[in-house]
Amino acid sequence: MDCIFCKIAAGEIPSDRVYEDEFVLAFRDIHPQAPVHALVVPKKHMKNLLECDDGTAVAVLNAVKAVAKSEGVSESGFRAVTNCGPDGAQSVEHLHFHVLGGRQLSGRMG
Ligand code: 5GP
Ligand code: ZN
Numbered sequence: 001m002d003c004i005f006c007k008i009a010a011g012e013i014p015s016d017r018v019y020e021d022e023f024v025l026a027f028r029d030i031h032p033q034a035p036v037h038a039l040v041v042p043k044k045h046m047k048n049l050l051e052c053d054d055g056t057a058v059a060v061l062n063a064v065k066a067v068a069k070s071e072g073v074s075e076s077g078f079r080a081v082t083n084c085g086p087d088g089a090q091s092v093e094h095l096h097f098h099v100l101g102g103r104q105l106s107g108r109m110g
Helices: 004-009 054-070
Strands: 017-020 024-028 036-042 078-081 097-101
Touching: 004 024, 004 036, 017 036, 017 054, 024 054, 036 054, 054 078, 054 097
Parallel strands: none
Antiparallel strands: 017 024, 024 036, 036 097, 078 097
């Protein structure tokens, strides 16, 4: 499958990893939109949140929390967001949560 995040999870494309466990990988976004901008992805391919099973949902959200802590934004605050489908501006069709922080984020959500 020609999926960039599957290739990153497999180590075929390099990434700046910030978290990894059995089910989940997190790495820095190549075009960061905040001082902290990580992507949390399940190692198993799924297109977006609509395909996410219960176990993966728990693993991904726990990884979001771990990344927020290890990146030093759990106290200052952060945003975790997943874009879904065309109107959601999803550009990579492999489920991922953006973890953004390290500055005051806009109150606008879109
Ligand atoms: P989306 O628009 O689908 O919600 O987010 C996709 C994100 O993946 C974008 O923020 C984009 O910068 C990031 N991205 C795309 N290709 C790569 C890559 O090869 N490496 C990394 N680290 N990030 C990527
Ligand atoms: Zn994939």
